[in-house]
Amino acid sequence: MVEMHHFVLFIGLLFVPSTLEQLLADLPGKARWCVTSEAELKKCSDMRLTLRYQGLTPSLGCVVGRDKYGCMRQIERDEADLLTLDSGDVYIAGQQHSMISIMAEQYTGTNNKVRIIALVAANNDDIRSLPDLEGKKACFPSVGTSAWNVAVAKLINSTINRIDCNNYVKSAVDFFGDSCAPNALDDKHNLGFNPSKICKICKAPTRVDECTDHDHYAGEEGAFNCLSDGAGEVAFMQHITAISMTTGETQAGRRMEDFELLCEDGRRQPLGNYESCNWGTVPSNAVMTLSAKTPAEVAEYKNLLMQVQARFRPQTQGITSYVGVNQTGNSRDFRVFGSPWKYGKRNLMFSDAAIGLEDVGKRNNLRDYLGAYKTDIIDGLRSCPVAVMRWCVLSADEREKCDNMKRAFEAKLLRPELICVSAQSQVECMRFVRDGVADMVSLDGGEAYEAGIGFGMVPVVYEDYGSGDAAYYSVAVSLKQDKDTNLLKLRGKNSCHTGIGKTAGWIMPIGLLLALEQIRIDSRRDDTCDIAYAVGQFFEKSCVPGALAPEFDPKHRNPPNLCSLCRGTGGAFCKRDDSEPYYGYSGALRCLLEGFGDVAFVRHTTVAENTDGQSPGIWIRGTILDDFELLCLDGTRAHVQQWSTCNLGRVPSHVVMTQGGKSPQEIQTYIDLLMYGQQYFSSKQGDRFKMFVSPEGHHDLMFQDSTVRLQPVGERNTYDKYLGREFITAIENTLCISGSPSITSMSVLLFATALIVRLL
Template structure:
């Protein structure tokens, strides 16, 4: 700022068509914690400009809505075949280092990076090693872990930053070679951060190889008083050879667009024009060959005993980016391709099984959202005819994942060999459980859990935990229903005058076609959608069961304990839920009393394990880890219900709980040793399911048929083979 004021006070001429500094925005400086903080400040309109390497510029454009307006140019005047708007990525070692003679000897060595995310110092070398197969993929979407496994130890500044370490489990070895104190260690302020810092890291023996820009070694050795000579270093070429540090034209790991100055895309055009003119004027006055370099040198950091402060020291002038005025076009196709390489994944896709057109729509939206974040493996959506059909598709390998109700987890584990790998958490406190409750209207205060006979009931679905298993179990336990002849459906149809039990007439649960029709008479959808066990039936699911109660389809609703709160107090904007008050409803308790809907901890029918994401038991531990990493990254970006791009735990009006329960706060991984249905569900819920199996001989026998069908097929084949042998 002082240099500008001094320049303004002189009578030196301004360049043609330029405005004076007094006519342009006032130049001030703001200190951010790091580059990400500065990007956020610009996105929040608290700052305006920052210079970024193209790797970080891509990040700024993709996640902070930043755009390039000016670029560093590294040549003056015309240079044959070089517009001055590129530089090269190189790998540098000491000639005296016998451990590393070529690129094939990098495994297990100590490495120095200028910073995670930097183009020449991270994106290009990492993508080269991964694409060539020299560096195996340790964990999808986490190249930092691949680097940590490949190299012996590293200094990779920002490798522990939240952006590159969202789960906080990146290995400490990525910072082992850094030199900072407890405040600067492994950050952009570490002595070994930046391209010159990475060179020092290698030169001083903290690392065997440094990944740099082509100019870095020549700059570091240009001062004769340092005692460093360019001939003491060599470049590692990607073809397995080596070359002198002056041979980067033929020995490099990629050509990269120059660094850029970015601003927010939401800044109006007039502001961006002012910023450009200010930067052009600064470059003209204080850049190489400028008329005011006696006052201040814009592209030199030597006065401050550092390198590349605000701009790269090799910059000759700042130029307009022209038509390449967005991060996508500035970095170019090759850089974008390499970013995809960084997210290489051994598992090509994760196929999610959905059971309705609305779930398919949300799943397809999720595909687009994850693809926009370059998350791997690619998500794909498979349409199943029903939950049981999806279980079968996963069992035979035609699909990979689905979220299931606890009762379905039991069926999936016992009869389809599926295992849970992640659970929904509805509180955020690692409590992967919820409570089944019975809900009634406050005005019907005479109703209790013990006088429900001949009343109307609303259930989230047949064979769902909160909507069927637990309430039926409780009615039997209290002696209100006595099951005879292995047919709980018949006796429920006799107990309630009519009900909505979505799915009760589906062939999976109505194997003999004898289930009572009155168990579907309270349902709301018409035609073929009526009483289906998916969201095509308007009264399906927990919110659907509550809607059934709200619209007087029933006198009691069996659902999850959060259901009333989710659909009252303007939390659900669907027309049926508008203006609904939570205090219009009460819970029916097992002691015959009634309580407020928020007293579910002391007034419930039973505790139930959360819904879980399941996959096939033949999936390897690595495949299961890949699925979880994808899901976990997805929720890091999209868990918020207010996310305008894609709310992972929210659904559309009138169709709730698509793919996940809308009440989900987050997903939590299930430890590998508990990735089986019995350990996940626990003894208490297993007992409830086994009691249901004992009284429900029809469904149980149907499941047994599904379980042995493959074995029977194999037996027939074997018998045919033996018979053929005998005939010979």
């Protein structure tokens, strides 16, 4: 079936064949050219018919794309074949859409190189140096093009402050005044943070077209018009554009002497001096196709283009007559490298300044085609003063996810580079961060306290579980069928915990039981703050991952029954990471469901996240939300969804922390990387990498699976500000490990008072 855009093509044809059937039989052609405007469609259609009646093969087809990025996606999906791109867009097409260059445009007297120039009106005396550009209205063909890349890269190296490693648009916006940089608000270059003033002086036929490829000031011609119309004060473009717009049959009254060049050193020169007064040299525009095309297909495309230029290129240097034929075989003008004479727009399909095409041969990949332009300009533009962000991970599975995140970030060109560092425990991660071996680690509230007070670390971003704030609720869960278990009668029961020292699984429930004096400290022992021993005496059996680890049991005196319900094998037994099946929120719930525990201490979202088919784990299949109930502070039970009134306390979300000595720039760079990363990878659907989803059989790797987004901590940028006094009091009641504060009757009283207030 002929697709709808082929009917659009038919309507736009300038020359209609003798029969409709004849047209449809030839659509869409073996070499499908992607066009982005009505004018370009008309030229492509004209060229298609001309080639057809000349008997040239393969046949040419015309496919309509939304814009150049839409065309890149269509070529990647094999819905189109060919597209001509500026060298800056060549990089985007190759890096993000698996495209390669096959033919390069040739220009008169340029050695197939293009100079990027800064053009100003000759009568403008306000711009005489690069610093003079600050606050001025600037015109660009498009963000990502060679003119944009060269201009911003050179200014960042000399004049502009780099604000964001992943968004140099923000740096340009901060430097220039109201400007027109088409596509600055497109998803390719904007993740929701670009100020609208970067498009303030753009001029579009409709609001939808504003700051897109369809804006009147988009493209090389548009950037020139933006300046010549007086909307902008400086325009960055290819030199061939300025020359062709001020000479020949399309100058429309604009003369070369009306404009001057602004050189890199601040001098002003006549437009004709572009060889000595330019901002850099870039490769010529290139015709591109998908890298997956077979050598035979690529050879066909090249052969067609060589035939086209052999018959329809200029016969002398400059714009002369191009001979084609119409459907009746009569001679007429057709200019493959010319556009304004007939279509009213410049640079359609090819640059108007081009005089021919050359086969790029083996220089079809990004590195070889772009050469020094890539290494000096694009790579320099994307460089970051903060070279790496090293993330500390625990288990082998967490390391694998981190490595996948690194590759996903690299595919989106995000900076700085993510490096994964493995450690044996959260405490070792804290040590690594303190000593400069790692930069970031994700911790729960209890761990955040230890990281802050013991290792001088500070919070950076927190996990938002959908409530919009940095908090969640700790709850006690039991099976609905077990009516004998309640919070006031837990002595002698079996318990499932997320991990020793963890917020929902240890600090809140044990703090509560201490405050209610259900758990009592044995004062006859020589260590009057041996809470782990007291917990072991209170519960019959438990799984408290990490309870026997050296950092939590330095004297090897913690009771073995704290791990007797755990199910890890070998070195993973009762380990405080994902290698222990009963570790974490889902692990504690699994411990309960599989019949080993009477109560599980988890987060308020844990049951809903795992039941009713929400989790792929075999252990949870067939269970529903109503199989569980919450245990409330007054001894009653409640539905799992009543966590706002039946809970053990509202506690701080998990938080990503870094070394306290990091500079504000370093910390902001880390935040920016995570913010951009989640813009691409926060979705829990689809096949691509997911930041907040763990592989089947695992849970809560790097981030909690219930995370919706990450949020900067803002002014709560110290551990005590982030955690809050009430929670710190709860921690100090329970973290009786080496070097931790001793429990006091006053701290118990404070925690008990807070609980009573919540009950009231």
